[in-house]
Amino acid sequence: MDQQTHDDIEKRVRRLIKEMGVREPPLNMADVVAHLEIDQSFYDINDPTFFDGLRHKMKLGAFKVKGVLQKVGMQALWLPQEDRIVLDAALPKPKHKWVTAHEIGHRLIPTHRHFLFGDTAETLDPEYHEMLEQEANYCASALTFMGKKFTIDALDTLPCWENIHSLQTRYETSATSTLRRYVEHSHNRPMLGIVSTPPWKNETEHKSRCRYFVPSRQFKLRFSKISSDEILPLIKDCVHRARGGPVGTGEFIIGDDWGKHTNS
Template identity: 35%
Template sequence: MTMLEPEIGEFESKDIREHVNRLLRDLGWPEPPIKLEEARAIQKLDLTYYSKTDLNLLDEIAHKTKLAGATILGTARKMTEVVEKAGLRGLLLLKENDKKIFIDDEVVQLKRRFLIAHEISHDLLPWHRSLLMGDNEHTLNPGCHQMMEAEANYTARKLIFHGDLFQREALDCKFSWNSIKALKHRYGNTYTTTLWHMVCERDPDHPAFGLIGKHPYHSDIGSRKSNSNVAYFPRSKAFRERFSHVSSEDLFNVISTYASRNKKGPIGETELILTDLNGESCVFYMYSFSNGYDLLTFGYFLELHKSLVGFEG
């Protein structure tokens, strides 16, 4: 099943941006890429990498950590089961005078950056700290937990892309793979997070979408337990509002019509027509690239489709 993040409210988004800007200000408005160790130092957050085979460390986590707001009281073996079943790659331990981020040491180096930023974000947002540190015996309902994760993801992206700086720089360049590549290197993040941020934050009022998932011809690229063709489907605000009826599977089927059999690098491009909720035919450009792990695709609105009307003489 394709993962769609819950929409974050306008008030919460504004609050998140203010907290990120405050942290960036405390860091002295540094040039990209941001050094997360300096952000952790300001937040007084320690960092530890854990192994699923380290039962002593898992025992410590199991007795001190909260998962989705509920205290985990199991044994180290139970914690191992929780980590495996939930697919957890990062955890935040919040206790008075003891704040630690735990990151799975099996996560590749490039992906650790976003995970660390995600856990910093939980600590940065006061309402997250309140929920995670409270002596609440009731487990957070799934909807609340999903929203917290979406807010932490949004905060993490705003942090590692330097608040509003990314948007200003992205608007100065064409929406293209070369721009995504250049911005990836400038901000020190992955292709996946850069594509996601480009789609959602470059111009929220311009219809754009991203697809992160399988390669039509190589089952080992983009394969996940869910077995969905598309794992993630980021969309700009305008695309969500005008093209909410367009599914990730619809767009994956389009990819299948133009994708090459290359395993890495450019996979193909096309133009297609999507009809919005007002019945207007819109021309979109789509481009796909494989990084060897996932197929990454973006699409953005070009123009309204011009219908040709013929007249007989």
């Protein structure tokens, strides 16, 4: 995502929050939907009437529409013609806030209006699709964490899991999204967030145990050669098996791009 797109998204989110008059978190997505006058409903992936209605808006048959949604793994969809957001009825409630914010992101970014409609529904280039999703995700994050408000709050804390969890509670967000936002939008120092399956779980649907590798800007500048393959074995030595909650603490040494070694 280029800087111009980044700045435009931030500007649109900032304007929206100002219009709503919200000064403190959490930001209620239902209030955002109401302010933007967007309709919101749920769909059943197995309900033929939903796809029969949708196929008239897309240049595809109902069967192909269902296939498109399943292929890209959509949990929600924004329908520009109706200005309506539809969520998968099977989606767990804790995920409603993020996926709604994501679809609002598609709505706020003007170039996304024809996403998944017309002849792009089947032929959308995978790289272009990924770019659209990245932009919508960035907008969702900026909206959920109220732009610079989260950064101001985060800078008043020391980087540790307890403070990240406290911010998660304050903003009513997931642990993963809060960790990512903290690493990328708080202290100007090398930080790395990793979300992975625990080492004692051998089976995983992901090719790698690492689901998200989130370096801060300073980390990327100083430790550009560090990868999850190098970090995960070091983390493994610091944790113990547990059903939930903290599983361990520890320190290890990693080398930066200039051969200097730092405790992590």
